[in-house]
Amino acid sequence: MNCQEFDEIWNELLDAETAARSRDDLADAVSRAALLGRAEAARRHARSCPRCREIGARNETLRRALQSWARRPVVSPAPELIDRIVSSARRPSWSKTPLRGAIPLAAALAVAASLFLAFGPIQWQAEHPRGGPAAERNEGTQGGAAGQPVRQADARFLSNALSRATEATWDLARTTSGPAARLGRQVLEAATQSDRQARPTPAAVADEESKSALAAIPSLLPDLPASPPGAALLQDVGDGLAASVRPLSATARQAFEFLRPPFFGKAGNPAASSAPKGA
Amino acid sequence: MTMDDPGLVEAIRAGDPQATRLLVERFHGIVFGLCLRMLNHRQDAEDVTQETFLRALRAIFGFDSTRPIRPWLLEIAANRCRTALASRKRRPALAPVSAAEEQVDPRPGLRDPDDLAGELTWAINQLRPEYRLVFLLFHEQSLSYEEIARSVDRPVGTVKTWIHRARAELAEHLARRGVSC
Numbered sequence: 001m002n003c004q005e006f007d008e009i010w011n012e013l014l015d016a017e018t019a020a021r022s023r024d025d026l027a028d029a030v031s032r033a034a035l036l037g038r039a040e041a042a043r044r045h046a047r048s049c050p051r052c053r054e055i056g057a058r059n060e061t062l063r064r065a066l067q068s069w070a071r072r073p074v075v076s077p078a079p080e081l082i083d084r085i086v087s088s089a090r091r092p093s094w095s096k097t098p099l100r101g102a103i104p105l106a107a108a109l110a111v112a113a114s115l116f117l118a119f120g121p122i123q124w125q126a127e128h129p130r131g132g133p134a135a136e137r138n139e140g141t142q143g144g145a146a147g148q149p150v151r152q153a154d155a156r157f158l159s160n161a162l163s164r165a166t167e168a169t170w171d172l173a174r175t176t177s178g179p180a181a182r183l184g185r186q187v188l189e190a191a192t193q194s195d196r197q198a199r200p201t202p203a204a205v206a207d208e209e210s211k212s213a214l215a216a217i218p219s220l221l222p223d224l225p226a227s228p229p230g231a232a233l234l235q236d237v238g239d240g241l242a243a244s245v246r247p248l249s250a251t252a253r254q255a256f257e258f259l260r261p262p263f264f265g266k267a268g269n270p271a272a273s274s275a276p277k278g279a
Numbered sequence: 280m281t282m283d284d285p286g287l288v289e290a291i292r293a294g295d296p297q298a299t300r301l302l303v304e305r306f307h308g309i310v311f312g313l314c315l316r317m318l319n320h321r322q323d324a325e326d327v328t329q330e331t332f333l334r335a336l337r338a339i340f341g342f343d344s345t346r347p348i349r350p351w352l353l354e355i356a357a358n359r360c361r362t363a364l365a366s367r368k369r370r371p372a373l374a375p376v377s378a379a380e381e382q383v384d385p386r387p388g389l390r391d392p393d394d395l396a397g398e399l400t401w402a403i404n405q406l407r408p409e410y411r412l413v414f415l416l417f418h419e420q421s422l423s424y425e426e427i428a429r430s431v432d433r434p435v436g437t438v439k440t441w442i443h444r445a446r447a448e449l450a451e452h453l454a455r456r457g458v459s460c
Contacts, residue, residue: 011443018418058450061459065449066418068395077311081325085303085332090296 001045006052009042010059017063180252288344303332306349309420310356316415317360319404327363331356350422354430357412364408395458402452410445413438
């Protein structure tokens with residue numbers, strides 16, 4: 001006998017013992033006798049094989065443990081399990097799933113639905129803000145409403161801030177570009193008028209401060225050579241820009257930067273040669 | 280009401296509600312015991328037991344009534360237990376509600392070297408699921424190798440190998456624990 005046969009005999013012994021426990025009738029006598037003979041041969045092999053001696057000892061312990069285990073008290077199910085199974089068998093097939101798994105799923109779906117209903121309108125309002133004043137008027141009525149989340153107030157605040165910023169930007173643009181726009185229009189009008197005087201009339205100037213500045217300049221003009229109509233106006237505007245005459249803003253100054261003396265100092269420009277010093 | 284297996288199957292097919300209750304009463308303990316050993320959780324075992332019987336009742340018309348009912352029910356229960364164990368792996372581990380619910384064997388002295396049955400129960404719970412299933416079907420439910428092979432959808436040779444390996448692991452575990460006779 002070898003070690004592999006030794007292991008096989010032990011498995012047959014354990015099989016037979018389990019089978020004998022489960023049967024009411026006696027096991028086949030011939031089979032039992034044959035098995036007992038092989039078991040004896042296995043014991044003789046274990047006496048001379050240390051490995052099989054140890055395996056044999058372990059298997060003997062396992063056999064005793066299996067016998068003890070088979071005699072242990074049986075854990076019974078709850079008495080109401082029978083009624084639960086029978087009643088569920090009578091229900092429609094779609095409702096026969098264990099409730100334990102359906103309840104968490106239903107709870108999760110309820111939470112998802114409530115979140116959607118709560119934040120869906122808020123997201124819509126954030127993407128489509130209402131008018132600033134109307135929103136501010138309504139804020140008082142809506143504020144403090146039961147159940148309004150904090151995000152709704154934040155969205156309203158953001159839209160109001162955005163509308164105020166837009167309004168301020170337009171105001172700034174109007175403030176800075178108005179005088180520049182008027183001045184530009186007057187320059188164009190003077191350039192197109194053929195019978196205009198060389199010296200600018202008070203009406204060609206945008207505001208009072210510009211008029212006074214330009215009025216001081218004319219004393220120098222008699223020394224200047226004759227210039228085409230409109231060119232004097234341009235000259236005065238350029239002088240005003242160079243002197244940083246108020247109330248021209250930085251925007252206007254930047255818009256008419258081309259009229260400053262360095263422009264007139266360029267070669268080929270007849271007006272540049274007649275520009276007074278310091279202009 | 281006493282009825283053999285073929286008669287019970289025919290009565291269920293005929294729609295006899297008493298036959299359904301009789302089926303459950305006769306086999307629910309066996310099915311629950313297997314589920315409890317496999318899942319080691321009482322509530323899960325009850326759920327799987329219920330599911331086993333519901334599936335059996337739905338498939339009763341396709342069942343060969345000449346076969347015994349018990350191996351067929353255990354086959355369904357084995358499949359349900361495997362499914363439950365697989366879904367349990369995918370779920371995050373939750374703390375048990377109470378230690379009493381999780382404890383399968385409340386006998387004192389568990390893991391006591393002098394308590395052979397308790398030590399073996401603990402060792403069986405340490406086996407991998409497929410080894411544990413075939414071991415229980417053979418040593419606890421006394422199914423044959425062929426019946427077990429049909430239950431787990433494996434060849435008979437594979438079932439024998441699994442059972443032999445399970446025994447070897449159990450014997451080694453008992454030896455490591457210092458259990459000897």
